[in-house]
Amino acid sequence: MRNLITDVRGLLIGQAHDPVAATGVSVALFERPTVASIAILGGAPGTRDTALLEPEMTVEHVDAIVLSGGSAWGVSAADGVMAALAERGRGFPVGGLRIPIVPQAILFDLLNGGDKSWAKGGSAEPPYRALGRAAVEAAALDVALGTAGAGYGATTATLKGGLGSASARAATGQIVGALVAVNAVGSATIGDGPHFWAAPYERDAEFGGRGWPAAITPGDLGLRFKGGTGQNTTIAIVATDAALTKAQAKRLALAAHDGLARALRPAHAPLDGDIVFAAATGHSGAPSDAFALAELCSTAADVLARAVARGVHAAAALPFPNAKPSWRDRFAS
Template sequence: MRNLITDVRGVLVGNAQDPLAATGVTVALFERPSIASIAVLGGAPGTRDTALLEPEMTVEHIDAIVLSGGSAWGLAAADGVMAGLAARQRGFQIGSLRVPLVPQAILFDLLNGGEKPWAGDGASEPPYRALGRSALDAAAGDFALGTAGAGYGASTVNLKGGLGSASARAATGQIVGALVAVNAVGTATIGKGPHFWAAPYEQGDEFGGLGWPAANTPADSTIRFKGGPGQNTTIALVATDATLTKAQAKRLALAAHDGLARALRPAHGALDGDIVFAAATGYAGAPSDAFALTELCATAADVLARAIARGVHAATALPFPGAKPAWSDLFGSR
C-alpha cells in the first residue's frame, strides 16, 4: 500500500504544473471505464460534464476525472485529456467515433502571485489544455503530493494548500482511496498551532503524528475566512475497487463530504466550490448489504480527511512576495 488513491486497482494519477503561473492540473485516469458520480455541497462550484454523473443520467462509465487550478480558465484542461484519450482509442462509442468522458472540477488560484496574463490581456493562451495532456501522459501509480498538480497554487487561510492523497482497506476487504486539491476558505489546522483538525483519523505519522493539542480554547475554533468571493474551493475524488451502482457511487460521494467537514473549518460555504467525485473500478465484489456500503462510506470520509491534512502537510511555499507559508516552514521542527 502506497497510502495513495492509486492503491485502488485501476486508478492512475498524473500531475502537471506551470511554476511561473503557479497553477497546475491533476488527472485521475481509470485504466478501464468506471462507474462514477458526484456530490456538490459548496455554493459556488466550477465544473465540466458533471451532470452526466447523476444516477438518473444514461451514461454509466467515464474514462478520467480532472482536478485543475485556473478557475474557469482551467476547464480547458479536459480538452487536452480528451485529445490524449482519443489517441489511445478511449471513449464512449458512437458509430465509428469515440468521445472520451472526462468530468472536471476547478479551483480558484488566480491571485496567488503567479503570472497569468491570459486572465487580463485576453491575448495570451492559457496553459491548461497542454497541462491536461501532460498530466494524462504522466499518470502512474506514484505521484507527488503537496505543491503539485491541481494543488500547486492552492492555499488555506493561514498556510499553503496542496494536493493530498491517502488510502485504507475497509473492514469489508475493499480498498478506498482519496485524492484532493486543498484550496480552502478556512483552516486545516487548529488555532495558531501545528495540529490538524483531521488528527483523530491519522494513520501513523502521515501528517506529523502530533495528535490533538493539549487543550483547545474558544479562540482555536474561531472561524477565519480567506480572501474574497470565488477564492475558495476544495475538490476531491474518492475511489474504491468495489463494484458499485451509480446510485451507490452517489452515496459514497455524499458520505465522503463528512471527511471534508472533519478536516477543514469551515467547509461547504456559500462561496466555496466544494465537490467530491466518487468512482468504483469494479475489480472487487459488490457490498453485500446496506451495512457493507455504509462501511465503505465511512472509510471514504476518514480517508478524505487524512488526504486533506496530508496535502497541507506536504506543501512547500510559493516563491512570491506575500505567499502563504508552508506547514513545514512554521512547524517542521516538531
C-alpha cells in the first residue's frame, strides 16, 4: 500500500504542469473500460461530458477521468487525453470508429500569479491540450502530491492548496483510494493554526500528526473566504477495486462528499464547484449486500478527507509576489 489512489488495481495516474502559467492537469487512466459516476454538490461547477455518468444514461464505462486547472480553458485537456488514447485504440466503438470516453472537471486557478496571457486576449494557445497528452504519457503508480498536476496552481482561503491522495482497505477487504485537487473557497486548517479539520481521520502522521488543537474557539469556527465568484472549486476522484453498477458508483460519489465536508470549512458553497467522480475497476468482486456498500462509502469519505489534508500539507508556495504561503512555510517548524 502506497497510501495513494493507485493502490486500487486497474488504474494509473498521470500528471503534467506548466510552471510559467502555474497550472496543471491530472489524469486517472484506467487499464480497461471502467464503470464511473459523479456527484456535484458545489454551486459553481465546471465540467465536460459528465452528464453521461448519470446512472440512467447509456454509456456504461469510461477510459479516463481528467482533473484540470484553467477554468473553462482547461476543458481542452480532455482533447489531448482523447488523442493519446485514440492512438492506443481505446474508446467506445461507433461505426468502425472509437471514441475515448473522458469526462473532466475543472478548477479556477487563473489569478495565482502565473503567466496566463491567453486568458487576457493574447495570441498564445492555452497549454491544456498539450498537458493532457503529456499526463497520459506520464501515467504511473507513483503520484506526486502538493504543487503537482491539477493542484499545481490551487489555493485555499489561507494557504497554498494542492494535489492530495490517500487510500485504505475497507472492512470488506476491498481497496478505496482518492485523488483531489484542493482549490477551496474556505480553509483546510482550523482557525489560524496548523491543525487540520481532517485530523480525526489521519493515519501514521501523514499530514503532520498535529491532531486537534487544545480547544476550538468561536473564532476558529469563523469562516475564511478566498476570492470571489468562480475562483474556487475542489475536484476529486474516488476509486475502488470493487465491482459496482453505475447506480452504486453514484452512491459512492455522493457519500465521498462527506469527506470534503469533514476536511474543508465551508464545503459545497455557492462559490465552490465541488465535484467527486467515483470509479469501480471491478478487480475484487461486487459488495455482498447494502451493508458492504455502506462500508465502501464510509471508507471513501474518510479517504477523501485525508487526501484533502495531504494535498495542503505537501504543497509548496508558488514563486510569485503575494502568493499564498504553504502549510510548511507557516507551521513546519
